[in-house]
Amino acid sequence: MFSRLTTTGSRGLTLKEQIGRLAQSRKRKEAATQFVEYGEWEPVDPKTERYDFFEMDIDHSFLRLDFGRRFTAIDIFLKLFPPRLVEAIITRQQHNDHAFRHSNSSHTRMDTSLKWCYTYLAHYIRIQALQNRPSESNPDPRAQRNALKEAQHHFTTTFPHIDLSMGISRLETFHVDFCITIDEEALLSSIYQDCILILGQWVAGDEKLFHFTGNSGWLRLVPDKPSRVGHWTYMLCGRLRNGMSFLIYARTHACDRSIGEKIFTSDVILDWARIVKARGTPQTILVVDSYYLSASGRGILHDLGVKFVCSVQANRFEGLASLVRPEVEKPGEWAGLWNHLSSEIFVHAWSNVAAVGKKYVLSNAFIMSRGKTTDIIPAYDAYKIMFSLCDFFNRALHDRTWPFKAGGNKRPGDEGNIHNFHMSCILENVINAYLDTHDLHHEVLSYKHFLTEL
Numbered sequence: 001m002f003s004r005l006t007t008t009g010s011r012g013l014t015l016k017e018q019i020g021r022l023a024q025s026r027k028r029k030e031a032a033t034q035f036v037e038y039g040e041w042e043p044v045d046p047k048t049e050r051y052d053f054f055e056m057d058i059d060h061s062f063l064r065l066d067f068g069r070r071f072t073a074i075d076i077f078l079k080l081f082p083p084r085l086v087e088a089i090i091t092r093q094q095h096n097d098h099a100f101r102h103s104n105s106s107h108t109r110m111d112t113s114l115k116w117c118y119t120y121l122a123h124y125i126r127i128q129a130l131q132n133r134p135s136e137s138n139p140d141p142r143a144q145r146n147a148l149k150e151a152q153h154h155f156t157t158t159f160p161h162i163d164l165s166m167g168i169s170r171l172e173t174f175h176v177d178f179c180i181t182i183d184e185e186a187l188l189s190s191i192y193q194d195c196i197l198i199l200g201q202w203v204a205g206d207e208k209l210f211h212f213t214g215n216s217g218w219l220r221l222v223p224d225k226p227s228r229v230g231h232w233t234y235m236l237c238g239r240l241r242n243g244m245s246f247l248i249y250a251r252t253h254a255c256d257r258s259i260g261e262k263i264f265t266s267d268v269i270l271d272w273a274r275i276v277k278a279r280g281t282p283q284t285i286l287v288v289d290s291y292y293l294s295a296s297g298r299g300i301l302h303d304l305g306v307k308f309v310c311s312v313q314a315n316r317f318e319g320l321a322s323l324v325r326p327e328v329e330k331p332g333e334w335a336g337l338w339n340h341l342s343s344e345i346f347v348h349a350w351s352n353v354a355a356v357g358k359k360y361v362l363s364n365a366f367i368m369s370r371g372k373t374t375d376i377i378p379a380y381d382a383y384k385i386m387f388s389l390c391d392f393f394n395r396a397l398h399d400r401t402w403p404f405k406a407g408g409n410k411r412p413g414d415e416g417n418i419h420n421f422h423m424s425c426i427l428e429n430v431i432n433a434y435l436d437t438h439d440l441h442h443e444v445l446s447y448k449h450f451l452t453e454l
Helices: 015-037 073-080 083-093 114-130 143-158 168-177 182-194 265-279 295-304 314-327 380-386 389-396 413-437 447-453
Strands: 041-043 049-053 196-198 202-211 219-221 229-239 245-252 285-288 307-312 334-339 344-350 358-363 366-370
Touching: 041 314, 073 182, 073 413, 083 114, 083 182, 114 143, 114 168, 114 413, 114 447, 143 168, 182 196, 182 245, 182 265, 182 413, 202 265, 202 389, 202 413, 229 265, 229 389, 229 413, 245 265, 245 389, 245 413, 265 285, 265 295, 285 380, 307 314, 307 380, 314 334, 314 344, 314 358, 358 380, 389 413, 413 447
Parallel strands: 202 285, 285 307
Antiparallel strands: 041 334, 049 366, 202 229, 219 229, 229 245, 307 358, 334 344, 344 358
16 A cells, blocks of 8 residues: 555665666656746735635535444454454564564464454553553562553453463563564555545644654654654544544654665655545545645645645745745735646745744645635635644543553564554544544543453
């Protein structure tokens, strides 16, 4: 599903490959220059023109999932973590000679049937629900092992007639070897999307910097992010009827720059656009912030016929920005351009909120008609409301992740951190989907209560 990079293993790029990359770079720069020359851009006149997007009816404006009211939380979890995902993890680990061994010297593997994989996941979910993190005032060097023992005792005493007995050694082995990696990300995203009936009025693309400071070739340092350093994951979220978000795509920014690998923002735009095209309607809008849209990304969206509302960086569309910048001299003012050929609007607005400042927004989702523009700033105000979906989802993950170290006991920390992120997202999706399916507010059930019941 992902627009995968052409990898070159562990070697560097050949001369032919380097020349090809140079040609691609030149093509992107030429596209950026030609963008301004394409079509006729005219100033927006708010006194005689108005701009509106096609508003879907209430039944189609929200993301609708293929879960009926009869679905329990367990049913939803099994939809989002189905046997095919379990089998993909186990199949990958079959190529690892050390995975699921009874001991370092053992020649036999543990039983990795669905029963034991889901039994382990039940222990995992309980530990994450309880969130018994060690603290400075109460340090516990064996906190994770003690948490596994508590979960083991809970299940053997609560369900004495069901064989859920996993020894500590087996639990710890599963915790090391049973994990979601970047190899399963495309499958996991397709599983999310298979649960969707209607994509809704809009979806928002953004990223999550999931905190991690251990050894990893994929870390990114972003000082203005709360986590500052960690794994950067691209996300796409939809809006449920209950106002909560549902994650429908996640992809770790994992590439080896030392051998020339890159993930262009247009690659991510292409992934997102294909989802909108496949799962949405012609009126579903893709919303992204200024990090993503470039001239090549805009071309992809037009080629696929996908509506978009995107904040943009002025330097990527300087030809347009230079036309509207002189018209906006102080906070509260805005100016815009309209392209009759491509039906696009380009807006520059200076917010009264100092932290927001000056913004540029480009969109093809609006229809121009004769009439007077109200106090609404076209495209800009819609972007402010629409973009928050991923923020809602990311904020919900606070204190809702694995409460112990990501690595250790032969599991690399970066692998454990990526697994931690995806498991936390799966559980958040389960909660949001259950509440939406049963028309419940998010304050009805606590995180701890919901997951311990699950």
